[in-house]
Amino acid sequence: MLQKEQRSCFEIVSKFGEARVGKLHTNHGDYETPVFMPVGTNANVKLTDTMRLKEIGAGIILGNSYHLAVRPGLDVIRLHGGLHQFMGWKGGILTDSGGFQVFSLRKLRDIGDDGVLITSPVDGSKMLLTPELSMEIQSTLNSDIVMVLDHCPGPEDSYTESMVSAKRTYNWAMRCLKHGVNEHQLLFAIAQGGVYEDLRKLSAEQLSQLPFDGFAIGGLSLGEPFEKTLYLTQITVSALPSENPRYFMGGGSPALIIQLVEMGVDMFDSVFPTRLARHGAALTWKGRLNIKSARFKRDLQPIEENCDCFVCQNYSKSYLHHLFDRKEVLGGILLTYHNLHFMMKFMNKIRNSIEDGTFKTLKREVLDVYGKGKK
Amino acid sequence: MLQKEQRSCFEIVSKFGEARVGKLHTNHGDYETPVFMPVGTNANVKLTDTMRLKEIGAGIILGNSYHLAVRPGLDVIRLHGGLHQFMGWKGGILTDSGGFQVFSLRKLRDIGDDGVLITSPVDGSKMLLTPELSMEIQSTLNSDIVMVLDHCPGPEDSYTESMVSAKRTYNWAMRCLKHGVNEHQLLFAIAQGGVYEDLRKLSAEQLSQLPFDGFAIGGLSLGEPFEKTLYLTQITVSALPSENPRYFMGGGSPALIIQLVEMGVDMFDSVFPTRLARHGAALTWKGRLNIKSARFKRDLQPIEENCDCFVCQNYSKSYLHHLFDRKEVLGGILLTYHNLHFMMKFMNKIRNSIEDGTFKTLKREVLDVYGKGKK
Ligand SMILES: [Zn+2]
Ligand SMILES: [Zn+2]
Numbered sequence: 153m154l155q156k157e158q159r160s161c162f163e164i165v166s167k168f169g170e171a172r173v174g175k176l177h178t179n180h181g182d183y184e185t186p187v188f189m190p191v192g193t194n195a196n197v198k199l200t201d202t203m204r205l206k207e208i209g210a211g212i213i214l215g216n217s218y219h220l221a222v223r224p225g226l227d228v229i230r231l232h233g234g235l236h237q238f239m240g241w242k243g244g245i246l247t248d249s250g251g252f253q254v255f256s257l258r259k260l261r262d263i264g265d266d267g268v269l270i271t272s273p274v275d276g277s278k279m280l281l282t283p284e285l286s287m288e289i290q291s292t293l294n295s296d297i298v299m300v301l302d303h304c305p306g307p308e309d310s311y312t313e314s315m316v317s318a319k320r321t322y323n324w325a326m327r328c329l330k331h332g333v334n335e336h337q338l339l340f341a342i343a344q345g346g347v348y349e350d351l352r353k354l355s356a357e358q359l360s361q362l363p364f365d366g367f368a369i370g371g372l373s374l375g376e377p378f379e380k381t382l383y384l385t386q387i388t389v390s391a392l393p394s395e396n397p398r399y400f401m402g403g404g405s406p407a408l409i410i411q412l413v414e415m416g417v418d419m420f421d422s423v424f425p426t427r428l429a430r431h432g433a434a435l436t437w438k439g440r441l442n443i444k445s446a447r448f449k450r451d452l453q454p455i456e457e458n459c460d461c462f463v464c465q466n467y468s469k470s471y472l473h474h475l476f477d478r479k480e481v482l483g484g485i486l487l488t489y490h491n492l493h494f495m496m497k498f499m500n501k502i503r504n505s506i507e508d509g510t511f512k513t514l515k516r517e518v519l520d521v522y523g524k525g526k527k
Numbered sequence: 528m529l530q531k532e533q534r535s536c537f538e539i540v541s542k543f544g545e546a547r548v549g550k551l552h553t554n555h556g557d558y559e560t561p562v563f564m565p566v567g568t569n570a571n572v573k574l575t576d577t578m579r580l581k582e583i584g585a586g587i588i589l590g591n592s593y594h595l596a597v598r599p600g601l602d603v604i605r606l607h608g609g610l611h612q613f614m615g616w617k618g619g620i621l622t623d624s625g626g627f628q629v630f631s632l633r634k635l636r637d638i639g640d641d642g643v644l645i646t647s648p649v650d651g652s653k654m655l656l657t658p659e660l661s662m663e664i665q666s667t668l669n670s671d672i673v674m675v676l677d678h679c680p681g682p683e684d685s686y687t688e689s690m691v692s693a694k695r696t697y698n699w700a701m702r703c704l705k706h707g708v709n710e711h712q713l714l715f716a717i718a719q720g721g722v723y724e725d726l727r728k729l730s731a732e733q734l735s736q737l738p739f740d741g742f743a744i745g746g747l748s749l750g751e752p753f754e755k756t757l758y759l760t761q762i763t764v765s766a767l768p769s770e771n772p773r774y775f776m777g778g779g780s781p782a783l784i785i786q787l788v789e790m791g792v793d794m795f796d797s798v799f800p801t802r803l804a805r806h807g808a809a810l811t812w813k814g815r816l817n818i819k820s821a822r823f824k825r826d827l828q829p830i831e832e833n834c835d836c837f838v839c840q841n842y843s844k845s846y847l848h849h850l851f852d853r854k855e856v857l858g859g860i861l862l863t864y865h866n867l868h869f870m871m872k873f874m875n876k877i878r879n880s881i882e883d884g885t886f887k888t889l890k891r892e893v894l895d896v897y898g899k900g901k902k
């Protein structure tokens with residue numbers, strides 16, 4: 153990791169309180185933070201191709217190591233020369249470690265200090281996912297940002313269970329660091345600690361001693377009350393080094409993002425805008441619209457008056473309503489485009505407001521509209 | 528119809544035998560023929576938005592009057608000012624009359640000389656679709672090319688039944704003509720006659736006496752043997768005026784198109800390329816590929832080496848195979864784009880080969896590859 157310490161992957165360009173605008177340097181371009189990263193499970197952002205992702209202004213997208221290792225398999229991705237080439241994406245890619253899938257597959261895994269024994273839901277085959285194997289997988293995927301393998305507890309886990317998983321996460325992080333990644337890859341640690349304040353602080357502080365390129369806040373937004381998500385993120389962020397990028401895993405509602413940016417969080421990912429789109433919900437500056445609602449049947453206006461995305465430039469809410477009514481997939485395709493476009497504009501507004509000192513006003517506006525729709 | 532006769536909507540630019548390159552003038556642009564028209568049931572070409580349709584080079588697309596009159600309903604389309612505005616398409620639109628839906632809904636309709644009593648499969652309500660009503664519907668849709676209401680017999684219908692339907696089609700065509708359409712709309716008749724040579728000839732000859740802008744060959748490619756489709760089209764085409772555009776309804780396989788172009792057919796429509804795409808089949812100059820086949824799992828090449836569509840420029844067959852394997856809709860989106868792009872290039876090649884005298888060579892090449900996959 154010596155080379156890594158010589159250069160920094162992150163510069164802070166501007167600050168407003170703890171909120172900051174930064175620049176994240178990756179092997180596939182430099183990206184301004186705070187950044188929202190669309191989720192590309194199965195090597196695609198659902199209903200969106202990479203030409204359109206680029207057009208929308210997406211910078212970094214997320215890939216899921218575990219899913220990709222199962223299907224199409226690493227041999228296929230290796231043949232292409234990595235995940236970028238496989239999925240035809242020239243921007244940045246962050247890969248998760250498989251740790252969150254471990255969390256999701258509760259019944260199909262057995263966690264020990266060495267790693268996680270996962271039973272494939274596809275064919276019942278077993279795979280021992282160790283920190284080293286996760287690094288190997290992500291080296292093969294050749295993503296720009298690699299996440300350590302972590303042990304993610306649930307919000308209902310006891311203090312002792314949360315302590316055990318935080319300790320294990322720390323040990324695994326050290327093993328990931330020792331194993332190393334490709335020279336041009338960045339390696340991020342993940343702070344855990346469940347819903348317990350002191351464990352959160354401890355986990356973040358211990359990981360901060362290690363030479364990671366960035367730090368993630370993991371294991372939150374998993375069903376605990378929203379206020380608790382905010383509070384525990386604050387505790388974690390305060391214990392992380394300020395010169396490195398901070399990444400809140402798996403949260404993407406506008407109300408969450410704007411409050412975490414205020415604490416100094418730089419990176420976000422979520423299926424939120426794309427999943428909403430497939431269900432007929434559009435994100436706007438006046439809040440969420442359910443395009444399937446009968447009140448849009450005769451609405452000649454676009455989703456959003458001032459939106460410069462091609463969907464708002466060409467189609468009425470009435471037309472989009474019709475597509476959903478007829479169960480035409482094009483409805484989801486178009487809403488996905490608008491929603492991701494909205495998220496990119498949203499992050500852009502956040503960055504501008506930090507730079508020109510209007511962050512508080514923007515935050516108030518966003519919470520007025522999205523505060524009740526918080527996730 | 529007097530104004531119509533003063534100007535011609537169609538010019539023949541070049542000929543090779545009976546095959547011809549023409550220019551079709553519509554209220555939304557001029558289009559070179561032979562032309563392939565993608566089908567846009569429910570006011571969308573499945574999995575493709577109108578930006579992409581334009582990018583692919585699609586000129587005229589098809590809309591279905593009956594479907595649109597049921598959902599979203601004419602009031603909604605009228606509010607938008609027509610089908611073009613409703614679906615965000617600035618190119619040409621040809622609308623069918625509902626006649627083919629009448630054919631498809633055999634159990635739900637009752638045909639008399641006045642029109643067709645259709646029972647809605649949605650809510651059981653009844654609608655008497657008359658030639659006049661069909662003209663009214665298409666006037667509201669404000670398409671560029673309007674089709675008369677016809678009575679389409681099936682290939683298994685008797686001589687007498689086919690005669691009755693041909694006569695009725697003629698009477699209805701006259702009523703459509705008398706009722707009229709919007710001034711800038713073109714009105715096409717449809718020749719019927721079932722699978723009977725003399726009825727085919729008679730139907731085409733009688734309609735040819737009337738001042739229609741164009742003539743369609745209807746009621747074929749409905750299950751009769753391929754050779755019969757070709758033969759009966761030949762009979763029909765020979766009886767139609769040569770100075771008007773000729774449109775073969777509902778056929779779009781490369782083997783069919785190239786043989787009908789040779790006879791002097793100018794216009795085609797089919798769900799063929801888009802439906803194939805959703806099922807994982809790609810059209811190429813070497814034939815159809817089933818991208819779901821295991822042999823493409825590790826194939827790093829694009830669908831087609833020399834294709835300049837963005838799908839072939841960015842994605843391997845292995846990636847497309849993976850998307851279908853994971854049931855990701857993006858697979859169908861990408862194949863739809865490639866297949867429609869292929870069809871546009873195919874029609875372009877046909878037009879060029881007529882102009883430069885290499886049509887026979889092209890025909891041989893196409894039949895070598897697609898002759899067995901004929902539809
Ligand atoms: Zn928009
Ligand atoms: Zn292509």
